[in-house]
Amino acid sequence: MAAAPVVIVLAAGAGSRFEGHGHKLTQALGDTTVLGATLRQVIASRLRLVVVTTSALRDMVKTWVATQDVIVVPAAGPDHGERLGMGYSIAAGVRARGDASGWLVLPGDMPLVKPATLRAVASALTHHAVAFAQYQGQRGHPVAFSAELYSELAVLSGDEGARRILARYPAAAVEVDDPGVLLDIDTRGDLAAAQAQLPPSAGTQAVQREQRLSS
Template sequence: MRFRPTIVVPAAGQGSRFHDSRHKLEQPFDGSTVLGTTLQHAIETGLPVVVVTIAALAAQVAPQLALRDIVVLDEADARRGMGHSIAAGVAARSGAVGWLVLPGDMPLVRASSLLAVAAALEQQPVAYAQHRGRRGHPVGFAAELFSELVLLSGDEGARRLIARYPAQAAEVDDPGVLVDVDTEADLDALRRVAMPERGADRL
């Protein structure tokens, strides 16, 4: 693929709705962890990847990414929401032709879906994955939106940019683009989808 946007994986959220003693991104999933599986699918695209995370999770992603591709936020910045994490990832790769935002708690998103959104981003300043008419992640942003992306803050992320600019949907046969992990029940459901033959109780 000649058009190579950078995949930004925000993974610094507190996961306040997940009540296990371990962070939701550290939970076992498909032979790895929730975050590890999400990153693996991103890496499989062959596109550049940068993860924005916290110190407690940085060691987990170190085997998958070079240190230069890991942006570590302090706790105060991590509490500033998804928007701030996106801004930090975009700023770390300011020379990219664009950015695909893939939250770290979406381990079912396939590499092919990421590539489909990357291709759609060549057509419009905003692109997103869509499954059966429902918008999901990743969401892509062209380089022309850099100055607005680096000012993002709060939990709404980049929703206002999606509403403001022309957007191209990439319809994909991938229900994973609609599913994230917020609670223990979410994780159990995703495990059953990912490994029906083994069952979640073997993780």
């Protein structure tokens, strides 16, 4: 019997569109960082997770998750040609958790996706090969794939991610009351918007509430 779905948190991108000093995933957000806020939400969902990252961010990731849940891949760059990219990271995460009943792909720069949203999308894999979160009719993340697509996911590479797979299979929209499924941090404006949407004392209270609801 396959294990429960796994959340693959993508944290290996260069974040080149973010203007300012430092990697966007290390930017302060509330009482933590952008990536820390994302990981906190995933942990609160009580789904299994694996984080695909680079050596530059590995130590920060390990403050949140166990070493066995961290997959380190080479940083994208001219030396690696077209081999790396989002597709490569997805494949690495899928192969690392090949026993799962499915995988939810969540970019590390989406810190406002609610734990309940992750659980809802994971549940959709019971009846669908592909599912995604949707807010007010707008498609967002995470995007999830069932175990039947393992052979295709495990060989992905390049920057297209899983677009070709998404084009071949019908996907179920999971409508959620969660605008966070649409907000990724690409600019300082995005970071300010995320900061504005955080409740007072963001983190701790929200996580404790979600954990009570799921227990």
